[in-house]
Amino acid sequence: MNLVKLGLPVALAAMSTTAAAALVDLSSWTAQGGSSNWQVAADKNSVLQSVNGNPTVFFSGSNDRGNVLSGKIRVQTTSDDDFIGFVLGYKSGDASAASTDFILIDWKQATQVNGNCTGKVGLAISRVAQGLADGSGTWCHDPAKGVTELARGTTLGSTGWADNTEYLFDLVFTATNIQVKVDGTTELNVNGSFADGSFGFYNYSQQSVRYSAITEDVAPPTNSVPEPGVLALLGIGLLAGIGGVRRRKA
Ligand SMILES: [Ca+2]
Ligand SMILES: [Ca+2]
Structure with missing residues (x-):
């Protein structure tokens, strides 16, 4: 085998091969938590949540750890300025359970004081240990409330997110790493130990939130750039091939 002619192209092709992401059928997902109305479109690939209520989750019901969820999110109104986002590692019943271990990614449009608790503008990732029943803990990310x-x-x-604006998102969810991209920019990249569970969508006190074009695929390696070891092996293969050609000519 001629490594110079065959080895490098074959190796590069293998590294760049990725399967096409599968469209997600949202008609099999389930709503839990506070008052909500998650309306799945006829094409089953888009959902609109229309209620301004307590924390609500719309989740897959499967174990999605090891996967990447991608799609679009858009608030289709100028009304209100509250929380939109996602959950990862969610298990059925977690919204009202006393003891939980899932991840919340939330994004608020504007800062708002609610009693003695402030909901801050912006995108964040939190670990949720006591469900979502206590809205004030979720509102101000209060560790004392889980x-x-x-x-x-x-x-x-x-x-904050902008009204009537579509954002592309990618959520990478593995046992040791979570990454969140918005419009292709890595906003969150957190290492840790993350429990099994589902991908889900999350709204808190925000109505008219559309999720669409949802796809799911196996998560890429945490570092998509080839590891130094792989590059070294490629280089050794290349040199061996060149050496072989030279020896045959000599
Ligand atoms: Ca608004
Ligand atoms: Ca609200």
């Missing part, structure tokens, strides 16, 4: 913030977005950490 919602512990892990990080805020790199560019959107204190920037």
Whole structure:
């Protein structure tokens, strides 16, 4: 085999091969939590949540750890300025359970004081240990009420979402790493230990939120750039091939 002619192209093709992401059928997803109305469109690939209520989740019911969920999110109204987002590692019943271990990614349009608790503008990731029943813990990310913030977005950490504006999102969910991209920019990249569970959508006190073009695929390697070891092996293969050609000519 001629490694110079065959080895490098074959190796590069193998590294760049990715399967086409599968469209997600949202008609099999389930709503839990506060008052809500998650209306799945006829094409089953888009859902509109229309109620301004307590924390609500719309989740897949499957174990999605190891996968990446992608799609679009848009608030289709100028009314209100509250929370939109996602949950990862959600298990059925978690919204009202006393003891939980799932991840909340929420994004608020504007800062708002609610009693002695302030909901901050911007995108954040938190670990939820006591469900979503206590709205004030979720509103202000209060660790004493089971919602512990892990990080805020790199560019959107204190920037709200815009009305009537569509954003592309990618959620990478593995046992040791979670990444959130918005319009292709990595906003959150958190290492840790993350429990099994579902992808879900999340709204709190925000109506007219549309999620669409939802796809799910196996998560890419955490670092999509080839590891140094892979590059070294490629280089050794290349040199061996060149050496072989030279020896045959000699
Ligand atoms: Ca608004
Ligand atoms: Ca509201």
